[in-house]
Amino acid sequence: MDYLTQQLINGLSIGATYALIALGYTMVYGVLRLINFAHGEVYMMGAVVAYWIAIGIAPWGWPVWGALAVIFGGAMGACAVLGFAIEFFAYRPLRNKPRLVVLITAIGVSLLLQNLAQTRYVFGPTPEAFPAVIEAKTVVRWTMGGPDNVVTVSNLDLLSLGLSLGLMGVLAWVVLRTRQGLALRAVSYRFDTSSLMGINTNRTISFTFMLGSALAAVAGVVDAIRYDVRPLMGLMPGLKAFVAAVLGGIGSIPGAFVGGLVIGLIETLVKGYLSSAYSDAVAFVVLIVILLVRPSGILGRYEAEKL
Amino acid sequence: MALLEISNLTVQFGGLRALSGFDFELDEGQLHGLIGPNGAGKTTAFNVATGVYQPTMGDVRLAGESVVGARPFEINRLGIARTFQNTRLFSGLTVLENVLVGFNQSVTHGFWGTILRTPHHQREDRMHEHEAMRLLERFGLANRSEELAQNLPYGDQRRLEIARALATRPRILLLDEPAAGMNPQEKIALMDLIRFIRDEFSIGIWLIEHDMKLVMAICERITVLDHGETIAVGTAAEVQADPKVIEAYLGEPVG
Amino acid sequence: MKDDGSRSRGWSVPAWGVNCALVVLVAGMWPLDWVLVEQMDEYYLRVLILVGLNVILATSLNLINGITGQFSLGHAGFMAIGAYATGSLMKYFSPTGAGAEAALLALLIVGGLVAAVAGLLVGIPTLRLRGDYLAIATLGFGEIIYTLIVTTDRIGPFEIGSSSGLHAIPIRTSFFWAYAGAIVCVASIWRLSYSAKGLAFRAVREDEIAAAAMGIDTTYYKVLAFVIGAFFAGVAGGLYATYDGNLAPESFRFTKSIELVVMVVLGGSGSITGVVVAAAVLTYLPEQLRFFAEWRMVIYSLALILMMLLRPEGLLGGRELLRWRRVAAATTVGGDAVQSGR
């Protein structure tokens, strides 16, 4: 029981970062019908920027909260700019091209960021531990029945879950209550007519990329602190978050959030009860099963072709 | 028993009844028109007859056998070919290749014949190519056979789509608004072409068309649909005189 | 260009002549093999052989992606299956002596067939998927294949080697085998693609609904493309296993699949000669760019992006070198069916 509880906590903690990445996938898919392959690399760049900042501010000995605020804020801002640039330079010129051309471009951007990060001018090929801004420590400790049956929750788990829940709330507010959010929903619903109704589609798309990228950056920083920073760290979380978005029904914002948590849970349970070797593949098994049972995802709309 | 028999066909899309209690018959050598305002359910009837949509109720029989549940490619092989309201050519293939695709099911050589380029394979490919060119000549497209279909002018694209459908050797040809987007001269030529096809290939033609003059001029019988209901069936003169038809078309130009 | 259209398509050389020429060409690789081993720098010979293998891989992927328009991102998985099947059997049987060459051929074909079965298993469930969803599902299949390999130590008496890889496979493949394979693969796919029957593949790419309305069993052709593509990828994998002697499961992950997709896209999806050229150039160039060290892959990915922005139809834009008449141009990657409606 306690083992299971521990796995569930770990799963939610990991799932929270998937959820943050998945939100970006789903929003971008909503407005552009594009699987933004480079999104995992935006997450990675979030980690890299956070690493730079953490190294930079280390000598000043700031209090933890101040340091974290600067690190998260800096990474979010930098990634928002990066997301804007990716869309502006790589995807916007292809607005009326077949979707696969854009998809291949996205793969190209993803490769470019991975390889740029591997140069020593950006980060370098080897993994680096994140500077000790915040130490991992157990903040909750339940003893269940005996000294061996302990369930722990670390401050990083709380950080991860708290941030993703908080940001989900902020996102819900932005999407449901602001003008830009309204435009985003309109563009997702009907791309072609929304521009007729006076919505600046290009601006809305840029906004969507910036928003999604900032969220991915947060996930990147959390994972950087939790594990380490490496140039290829975006690959797997990126793909899994995509699966999460599909699971939740691509285009659906709450769906992506729930999907992320579910993928995190499934992955941790597989790791805990079967073998960690299967933890990566399980996301893809889930993906293929959903696509076969319901190609448009669980909450996705099915767009029938009229002849 | 007619070659194509549709009885009591009903198609429901969620709350929308696109077609209800539709009956229809067509034989070889006949030219039957299907008209009605936009959204009346005309294309839906074609889509059910070609297996693209499944009917909610009713039956479609070809030579006495029900084709409901058969997949579109099977229905084509049974003898129903069609064109599309919004042309769906293989736009990246050449004009000739578009027609050759229609001959695909007549090819008798198999996988190894293709890979080893056996004499049989070569003879057959050449023969089909010859036939395809003959077909294109009749449609006045032979001199453009090497152009990509997407580069043809609109009228030519429409005619190529008909040629391509004929290449599958159908017994029944469904034409969905073949004159849409054509200029008056092209329309006149198209009328002749449709009659020619019916006589030369002795097939049944079922024609959806908005141009009343064209429909009235070439169709022996005409069915009029409105909101999925059949409101009139008869000759051009009968249909034109029908008060229900006139009412359905009020606000829409008649001809 | 004048053409009355009733002449045979393409060149008027009779088929038996071409068939003989192909046999001579394959046979000619044998003495060439000897010469190259004697004369050529070992490193360059290796690059040359890898070019041959990548030509097979990219051409077989081109059948799936470029010609049939089914965007697959899991081709390396098929290669892995062939590599492990051939490699493991080769290690178990270690054929030597007079029958060694025949045994190699047999095992290569077995590897191809095992991969073809995998192609069937991937092809059927993914039939309902299109465009980007298909891409991601095939990517998933590739990763699942990888996971199965790293978690399998042996199948019966045959070693797989799990995550530490399969090593000490008897080395049998040489320049001859790589290029004989490449010639057979390119010629087969060319003929499949440019024949009345094979037009169906491209019809499926252009418009599935229209193809079905023309009596084409689109399901059959889509699965067939996966099966044939997987077969040749498996053969290439087998060649690699028996050339290098070592298999690392990591090298068959989707980075490899993406590398192959890039070859297909840059060569011009659907253009067989274009993809062959792209496969050769993209295998050779990165080797040449070694002095650029860390910028090499940056340049590579920038080139991909720029190509998509400036010439998305690829190097040859769906045309063929050495072919007089214009052939079907894949002006779009993946065709009409996935064209964004927005």
Ligand SMILES: Nc1ncnc2c1ncn2[C@@H]1O[C@H](COP(=O)(O)OP(=O)(O)O)[C@@H](O)[C@H]1O
């Ligand atoms: N796949 C579909 N899903 C939902 N509604 C459809 C579909 N196809 C057609 N309809 C609806 O059915 C009605 C009849 O359409 P259609 O047969 O295309 O009309 P038309 O007579 O103009 O060809 C229309 O209201 C159309 O919107």
Ligand SMILES: [Mg+2]
């Ligand atoms: Mg219609």
